[in-house]
Amino acid sequence: MYFDCIIAGFGGQGVMVMGNILAYAAIREKKKVTYMPVYGVEMRGGTANCTVVVSDREIGSPIIQRPVCAIVMNLPSLEKFGPRVRKGGLLVVNASLVPEEEIRFRGLQTLSVPSRELALEVGNERLANMVVLGAAVQKSGVVHLRSLKKALYPALDRRYHKMIDMNMKAMDRGAQFVEKGR
Amino acid sequence: MYFDCIIAGFGGQGVMVMGNILAYAAIREKKKVTYMPVYGVEMRGGTANCTVVVSDREIGSPIIQRPVCAIVMNLPSLEKFGPRVRKGGLLVVNASLVPEEEIRFRGLQTLSVPSRELALEVGNERLANMVVLGAAVQKSGVVHLRSLKKALYPALDRRYHKMIDMNMKAMDRGAQFVEKGR
Amino acid sequence: MAEIEFVKGNEAIAMGAIEAGCRFYFGYPITPQNDIPEYMSRHLPEVGGTFIQAESEIASINMMLGAGATGARAMTSSSSPGISLKQEGISYMCGSQIPGVIINMSRSGPGLGGISPSQGDYFQATRGGGHGDYRTIVLAPYSVQENYDLTMKAFDLADKYRNPVVVLGDALLGQMKEPLRRHKYRKKKGEKDWILTGAKGRSPRLLKSLYLSEGELTEHNWRLYRKYQRMKREIMYKVEFLEGAKLVVVAFGSVARILKSTVAMARDKGMKVGLFRPVTLYPFPYAALDKLSHKVRNFMAVELNTGQMVEDVKLAVGHKKNQVDFYGRPPGSIPSPDELLEEIKKVYNKRVKK
Amino acid sequence: MAEIEFVKGNEAIAMGAIEAGCRFYFGYPITPQNDIPEYMSRHLPEVGGTFIQAESEIASINMMLGAGATGARAMTSSSSPGISLKQEGISYMCGSQIPGVIINMSRSGPGLGGISPSQGDYFQATRGGGHGDYRTIVLAPYSVQENYDLTMKAFDLADKYRNPVVVLGDALLGQMKEPLRRHKYRKKKGEKDWILTGAKGRSPRLLKSLYLSEGELTEHNWRLYRKYQRMKREIMYKVEFLEGAKLVVVAFGSVARILKSTVAMARDKGMKVGLFRPVTLYPFPYAALDKLSHKVRNFMAVELNTGQMVEDVKLAVGHKKNQVDFYGRPPGSIPSPDELLEEIKKVYNKRVKK
Amino acid sequence: MAKVKFREERCKGCGLCVMACPKGILRVSSRINRSGYPVAEVQDMEACTGCTFCAEMCPDVVITVFK
Amino acid sequence: MAKVKFREERCKGCGLCVMACPKGILRVSSRINRSGYPVAEVQDMEACTGCTFCAEMCPDVVITVFK
Amino acid sequence: MKQIFKRPKALVDVPFHFCPGCHHGIIHRLVAECIDRYKLRGSTIGVASVGCSVFLYDYMDVDVLEAPHGRAAAVATGVKRACPSNFVFTYQGDGDLAAIGTAEIVHAANRGEHITVVFVNNTVFGMTGGQMAPTTMEGQETTTTPFGREPGTNGYPIKMAEVMAELTGTTFVARVAVDNPKNLMRAKKVLRRAFETQIKGKGFSFVEFLSACPTNWKMSPERATRRIGEEMVPYFPLGIFKEDNASGV
Amino acid sequence: MKQIFKRPKALVDVPFHFCPGCHHGIIHRLVAECIDRYKLRGSTIGVASVGCSVFLYDYMDVDVLEAPHGRAAAVATGVKRACPSNFVFTYQGDGDLAAIGTAEIVHAANRGEHITVVFVNNTVFGMTGGQMAPTTMEGQETTTTPFGREPGTNGYPIKMAEVMAELTGTTFVARVAVDNPKNLMRAKKVLRRAFETQIKGKGFSFVEFLSACPTNWKMSPERATRRIGEEMVPYFPLGIFKEDNASGV
Numbered sequence A, B: 001m002y003f004d005c006i007i008a009g010f011g012g013q014g015v016m017v018m019g020n021i022l023a024y025a026a027i028r029e030k031k032k033v034t035y036m037p038v039y040g041v042e043m044r045g046g047t048a049n050c051t052v053v054v055s056d057r058e059i060g061s062p063i064i065q066r067p068v069c070a071i072v073m074n075l076p077s078l079e080k081f082g083p084r085v086r087k088g089g090l091l092v093v094n095a096s097l098v099p100e101e102e103i104r105f106r107g108l109q110t111l112s113v114p115s116r117e118l119a120l121e122v123g124n125e126r127l128a129n130m131v132v133l134g135a136a137v138q139k140s141g142v143v144h145l146r147s148l149k150k151a152l153y154p155a156l157d158r159r160y161h162k163m164i165d166m167n168m169k170a171m172d173r174g175a176q177f178v179e180k181g182r
Numbered sequence C, D: 001m002a003e004i005e006f007v008k009g010n011e012a013i014a015m016g017a018i019e020a021g022c023r024f025y026f027g028y029p030i031t032p033q034n035d036i037p038e039y040m041s042r043h044l045p046e047v048g049g050t051f052i053q054a055e056s057e058i059a060s061i062n063m064m065l066g067a068g069a070t071g072a073r074a075m076t077s078s079s080s081p082g083i084s085l086k087q088e089g090i091s092y093m094c095g096s097q098i099p100g101v102i103i104n105m106s107r108s109g110p111g112l113g114g115i116s117p118s119q120g121d122y123f124q125a126t127r128g129g130g131h132g133d134y135r136t137i138v139l140a141p142y143s144v145q146e147n148y149d150l151t152m153k154a155f156d157l158a159d160k161y162r163n164p165v166v167v168l169g170d171a172l173l174g175q176m177k178e179p180l181r182r183h184k185y186r187k188k189k190g191e192k193d194w195i196l197t198g199a200k201g202r203s204p205r206l207l208k209s210l211y212l213s214e215g216e217l218t219e220h221n222w223r224l225y226r227k228y229q230r231m232k233r234e235i236m237y238k239v240e241f242l243e244g245a246k247l248v249v250v251a252f253g254s255v256a257r258i259l260k261s262t263v264a265m266a267r268d269k270g271m272k273v274g275l276f277r278p279v280t281l282y283p284f285p286y287a288a289l290d291k292l293s294h295k296v297r298n299f300m301a302v303e304l305n306t307g308q309m310v311e312d313v314k315l316a317v318g319h320k321k322n323q324v325d326f327y328g329r330p331p332g333s334i335p336s337p338d339e340l341l342e343e344i345k346k347v348y349n350k351r352v353k354k
Numbered sequence E, F: 001m002a003k004v005k006f007r008e009e010r011c012k013g014c015g016l017c018v019m020a021c022p023k024g025i026l027r028v029s030s031r032i033n034r035s036g037y038p039v040a041e042v043q044d045m046e047a048c049t050g051c052t053f054c055a056e057m058c059p060d061v062v063i064t065v066f067k
Numbered sequence G, H: 001m002k003q004i005f006k007r008p009k010a011l012v013d014v015p016f017h018f019c020p021g022c023h024h025g026i027i028h029r030l031v032a033e034c035i036d037r038y039k040l041r042g043s044t045i046g047v048a049s050v051g052c053s054v055f056l057y058d059y060m061d062v063d064v065l066e067a068p069h070g071r072a073a074a075v076a077t078g079v080k081r082a083c084p085s086n087f088v089f090t091y092q093g094d095g096d097l098a099a100i101g102t103a104e105i106v107h108a109a110n111r112g113e114h115i116t117v118v119f120v121n122n123t124v125f126g127m128t129g130g131q132m133a134p135t136t137m138e139g140q141e142t143t144t145t146p147f148g149r150e151p152g153t154n155g156y157p158i159k160m161a162e163v164m165a166e167l168t169g170t171t172f173v174a175r176v177a178v179d180n181p182k183n184l185m186r187a188k189k190v191l192r193r194a195f196e197t198q199i200k201g202k203g204f205s206f207v208e209f210l211s212a213c214p215t216n217w218k219m220s221p222e223r224a225t226r227r228i229g230e231e232m233v234p235y236f237p238l239g240i241f242k243e244d245n246a247s248g249v
């Protein structure tokens, strides 16, 4: 199997940690994986994105022009990376910041996740990224949801381990949204 | 015509100025000339030598392994450069600092100049280098003695121009020594 | 999962260094390699080591020169502009035969340039950007694991040859994360009988690069030259997809990594393309390429610059009836596997399918 | 005799600079080029110019960067270790396209080395010892007259290409004295519409090397690359004794000067030996050598190092059935014409008389 | 009679103006601008004395003051 | 009773010992050593007090002092 | 109603890239105000350094030259010597000026170059992600002093204004802060005197600004701004350290 | 009769290459005497700089490392950190330490490195033939100030001891001369205190020696030696500028 994706958004939306968790989940499943972050120059603000490649064979390029999947957390990221997704690929959109009408790409599967609403349901709007990640994994099947949740332990700094439960709930909620459509 | 020579001695014996004057004399005679100094590391003391090449055609190397002529002002210089003089070449030795018995090179013309004595005759032992230079030029004929004397003007710093007369006398004395053998 | 960690390239270098016994790190921050000093500042104290953030890159290399002279394993790291500033110091270390490891996670130049990956420092690293006729061994990793392994190796080579060793990575290799398998460092044997430790019970030792007596410096330079010749024993390279190849792509470091995908894609499309990756950039694997050139006619150098390593490829294979083509992406951006495939296709169609 | 002066090589450089309109000199003393700053300190004030003895070589190159940005003709000079320290600044000047003239009267390395002539900095000068994919024009005089002429030319080229220009001499070319014919400098026309002078009545100008927006730096590097390609127009070289030559010796600078005698001696002995002397080391006269290689089979590079320019000779002629031999004298001493004759004989006997 | 005007899209919600206001009439609201920052606002414009402290302290030159 | 000894071949004739001697008994002679320098000498050894000033001041460690 | 506070003309009307609450923005504005005040828009050549303020040229409506990291004072020397009637200033962070650029600033000052140096001391390397600067306070945690700066190994926070004042060549040396309106108003006046020093041909002027870097201090802008008065000013006292009225040179 | 003055053991018995009357020879001897006195012959690592004193290693009977021009303080930092129980000193001229090496000495001092710096101020670059140094006096003619040093263009003679004393990290800072027996005796005592500072683990010690360079001053050794008292001491006052008895760090 081979899967690659770009995860993109504002600095501060937690896109880097999403990429990390996905990568750790893949490692748990004994897959090969590379993770490549790209930062803007500014310390705060600006855009941030990362690329995760998962495969069961040795991985060549850690950077990808045309990914199988893109997870976009805001409008500029959609505009930049949406058109790059491969035909038949998956585009996961943070519907809380991207108006529905902007998402018009032919030949892609699209998944709009109302992340903020779902995160608030779980208890904290800052969990939006985990909701989206849960949804993306559920939809793409790149790793098991179970592995994704377990990956929180190695991926998060020990300081944040007390919040792992909440994060798991948020992932579940995202996955559930894919399953049930709401 | 082609002529090259190495002039060597202690720092402070004025070997550099000898080379310079010789070079200026050659320029006066519309010849091509190169001058190449070699200093030791120390600011004072140590050895100093320079190479002068005179020719009526364009000059190749400004440094010479086996010169036609060597002017050696002290013993270490004799030891270093004496053996390098070409067969049939000219070796001019400052006899005031080099014992006669040290000068035994086959197949060379040798000229021992009692520079200190002759310089004192002219009035100042510091003129020893000019005596030797006058003798060397007279012997080798590389330039006219006349040109050598005229060359004092461009070669010496204006501060020393008042001493030009004395210098000329010293050159004459050296030339005379060659002519008369004393 | 115990032994496999998911690690940033820069950190892998720092980990490799500490594992190999590096106990002194001197550096000055510069993007994109700050994870190295940051890791060192946190972890060196744990093993009784010393981390100094120096006042500049020049101070760093000279602190390393000082520590290296006492026999300590020491390292400095920087990125392109900072490496330029270290050139005088590197030349001195070569001249005085003091070992040390220099990491260049290079970025885009010239000048301040940008922080994207680049291979614009190939000449500087392989031909000695400093003055004089010296060389340093240059190792070019292309994965996080190699960052770790080759850094460890760099320390051994530096000691073995009493010479600085450069690890030449770039922003891509520093920033990417991959699983890393750490392994125990096996210490090479051998006493250092030249180090400065105070002349207790022996005559004094001296480490210097100044040679003024007649002929001394020339002799010293011959000695160094013979040493550089001996380094050829350390030549490393990797090949892939060579079976029946009609076109061999030559590339190192990050772009070789990207090309791994490209060449696989090309093979999928039936193109007989192989990949030759020098791991030691100095000494360069001339002989291996030369040998290959008896079987393969067409070579293509690919670099993240406008043409540097390609000269070495030409020097290796250009004397026969071989073709050496070149694709370069100047510093400032990185080509994707797909873009590179297009470039390879062009050459392949021209040379092989003609 | 009025116009012919007997001048030290270093001074000829300083004279040429002032004649070419250089009004700003920034430098830090180092043997064997101190006559240059010393001359400048005495004579620049006479023409209303400014001499600054900077606190270091790094400060010097950056002062020159500042003065050059305002359109002034500025120069800095040093010798090998000092030139190593200027590499970052040179890279910035290239990136920001700021002209300036850099004199390297090189000495022997590596490290402190010694003060004898050497050509160990060929790679540093021609391949950019600093980081990034930049180039500087490199001029290699071989006589006092050329020191003067090429320094003047360096200023024109620097302005024409908005790029630093390096004059690469060495201790021999700096210390030797020869007659010099000074000639009046004829000013090239052309306004500098990019210089910083205060934005009175116009929009502000900016000189920088940082390019961060996507694709911008790559584009900038392409622009620079095209400029470096255009520099090929400036290629200069000199040939001697080419008629019927069976072996062409390739050499530059001081060793070429020594070889002038050697080759004449060889001809006297009936050996058909010619001399090819690159005057621009970058851009290197590849095409001219290539052309020559259709007529001549055997080449021999001679350098005061263990092998640098020989790579360019191989790149120029190595793709045919040509032979490229090499004799190198490592930094620390200079060979005499006789010694070189022996080396040439060896090659001649092997290749031509075989 | 004084007035302060905020160029909201430039505000980064740092709150330095709030700290500076001697009358305590500023606050960082929960409104988010296009760059994603919460923006500062005046709660009681009447009380503004036009001291310009907020404008002086604003690192992003968001505020202009009229009197 | 004191005595100074000069290691003549090391002397450079700089005269710093002469300057230092409180008794004024040293001078730079016109004798030249092998390196070509005139060498320092004592004129009146009897007067030497062994103060070591000359030795301390000699840059070339030419002088040793006995008492 | 009259507009009593507006954006200085010399400050290009674009948003700053600085982090929320970063004092660089304030200091940029003060410099621009001086350029306006002394009508220097057409005669200024600014020298940008490498640090968070590297984009100076995007904000100042004057000619700007980018200096290599740490070398702004040497670059400015070249500029000013070539263009003595232009107004020349550098804008440098504490990494730039007090670490890698130590030799250049000390000697430009010692030569009494007729330039104005705006020195921003925020006790960290901002742009590169918060490493220790020479000015980092004792005990302060940074990314390269994870256990706090310990003078025994990392040295002491360096007081640049004091060092500058010690040099014979300097004419005007001061330290200011912009952490509250009072200090800010004083900073304005001091900066004007620094500008006047150059305009009147009196020599080298140097103003050290204590500045907050909320991002790398890992503090809210408010907390960071308060830190200046609470921690920095006691160690880095504000004031004019030197004001030489003799005509510079 | 007893020998009451002899060559120190740590001073190798070979002739110095220095010019007649150069004070480097005296200063070398004083350093060697301290090495003998504190029995440091087996534990010293000297760092030689580039200048007339580059051949330090030919004269001192201890391990020596050659530093690039100006970088001795950084090199010594590396040495001392790696070998904290060795005695480490640098020996540097004023070109080396106060021009190209400014940043390195300032920061080694500021870090309070446990090293001893012997700084020889002879107001010129000796080895390279007498160019201006940062310490060259106003009006002094050198090969690069042919009309005399003019502060307006060349800056002021820099007082390194004073600058060093200003830095928090230094423990012992002094300036001495060896131009007459009285000053020389005092210099000996001061140098001992500098050695003791390091031996007792108290931190960074710095001794500036005023030194004559007859060759480049174009003076007789005697005249040059007198110049120190007449011209240099009034500008570069002798004394101990700092002596911190707290246990360094």
Ligand SMILES: Cc1ncc(C[n+]2csc(CCOP(=O)(O)OP(=O)(O)O)c2C)c(N)n1
Binding pocket: C028, C029, C030, C031, C057, C081, C082, C085, G050, G051, G052, G053, G069, G092, G093, G094, G095, G096, G097, G120, G122, G124, G125, G126, G127, G128, G133
């Ligand atoms: C030669 C070189 N070394 C290092 C760097 C990396 N670098 C860029 S900015 C900077 C320091 C920034 O700190 P400071 O000067 O305090 O400015 P701030 O960002 O805090 O405003 C460094 C080390 C560089 N660009 N060039």
Ligand SMILES: Cc1ncc(C[n+]2csc(CCOP(=O)(O)OP(=O)(O)O)c2C)c(N)n1
Binding pocket: D028, D029, D030, D031, D057, D081, D082, D085, H050, H051, H052, H053, H069, H092, H093, H094, H095, H096, H097, H120, H122, H124, H125, H126, H127, H128, H133
């Ligand atoms: C990088 C570099 N720049 C310059 C030099 C040349 N250089 C050698 S010694 C020296 C200065 C010597 O003066 P100082 O340090 O005062 O020592 P002194 O010779 O007077 O004792 C210089 C500039 C060098 N060797 N390396």
Ligand code: SF4
Binding pocket: E006, E010, E011, E012, E013, E014, E015, E016, E017, E018, E028, E039, E040, E057, E058, E059, E060, E061, E062, E063, G021
């Ligand atoms: S100070 Fe400026 S940027 Fe900060 S909150 Fe107030 S208006 Fe917004």
Ligand code: SF4
Binding pocket: F006, F010, F011, F012, F013, F014, F015, F016, F017, F018, F028, F039, F040, F057, F058, F059, F060, F061, F062, F063, H021
């Ligand atoms: S001080 Fe020493 S070198 Fe100088 S004259 Fe006296 S004995 Fe000779």
Ligand code: SF4
Binding pocket: A043, A044, G017, G018, G019, G020, G021, G022, G023, G024, G052, G122, G126, G127, G212, G213, G214, G215, G216
């Ligand atoms: S990192 Fe610090 S100094 Fe840089 S812009 Fe942000 S707050 Fe300002």
Ligand code: SF4
Binding pocket: B043, B044, H017, H018, H019, H021, H022, H023, H024, H052, H122, H126, H127, H212, H213, H214, H215, H216
């Ligand atoms: S040049 Fe000066 S410092 Fe150097 S050895 Fe001679 S007198 Fe001493």
